[in-house]
Amino acid sequence: MKILFLNGPNLNLLGQREPEVYGRTTLKEIEGMVRARASGLGAEIDFRQTNSEGELVGWIQEAKGRFAVIVLNAAAYTHTSVALRDAIASVGVPTIEIHLSNVHAREEFRHRSLIAGVCTGQISGFGANSYVLALDAAINAIGDKKSA
Numbered sequence: 001m002k003i004l005f006l007n008g009p010n011l012n013l014l015g016q017r018e019p020e021v022y023g024r025t026t027l028k029e030i031e032g033m034v035r036a037r038a039s040g041l042g043a044e045i046d047f048r049q050t051n052s053e054g055e056l057v058g059w060i061q062e063a064k065g066r067f068a069v070i071v072l073n074a075a076a077y078t079h080t081s082v083a084l085r086d087a088i089a090s091v092g093v094p095t096i097e098i099h100l101s102n103v104h105a106r107e108e109f110r111h112r113s114l115i116a117g118v119c120t121g122q123i124s125g126f127g128a129n130s131y132v133l134a135l136d137a138a139i140n141a142i143g144d145k146k147s148a
Contacts, residue, residue: 001042003138004067005034005131006059007049008075014100025128034131041139053077053084060087060095069120069138070095071131078103078113089118094141098134099124 007027010017015026031047038045046067050056056077063070070093077084078097088095097115102125116122120141123130 001069001139001142002044002046002067003038003069003071003135004059004063005031005045005047005071005073005134006056007047007073008053008056008077009051011073011075012049012051030128030131033128034135037132037135041135043135043139045135053081057083057087060084060091060093063093064091067093068142069093071098071134071138072096072115072119073098073100073131074115078115081114085115085118088115094120094138096120096134096137096141097122097124098130100127100130101125 011027014030015024027049034047035045048059056074060070070088072088072095074081074084074097078099095118097113097119099122103113104124113122121137123133123137126133
């Protein structure tokens with residue numbers, strides 16, 4: 001099973017950007033955590049980051065037929081991008097929305113996700129562990145899809 005992890009803007013700065021909100025773990029370290037867990041579960045991981053909305057859209061479109069699940073931390077694009085929402089809706093690949101922080105305990109503008117309505121589910125507020133939880137959710141989504 002192949003799972004695509006996509007990371008949006010500013011996540012390349014994890015570990016140094018607002019550590020009181022996002023923690024001190026780098027994106028590279030998070031990727032290592034995910035890969036370590038995935039190896040024991042037989043999952044193949046493709047892990048990517050970009051600051052470009054268009055590149056995220058392109059990667060989502062390319063996922064159809066290549067990946068069983070997308071795990072997406074769209075970062076700030078979560079709250080602004082109709083383009084990401086439309087891409088997720090158009091490909092039909094189960095997508096799990098994730099966030100390091102609890103977006104509902106933060107500024108009001110972060111409470112609304114434009115992509116949530118087309119995602120399978122949402123995980124937020126568990127720091128770097130949100131990614132590991134998303135991996136488990138992705139594997140469960142694949143299992144549920146096979147048994148349906």
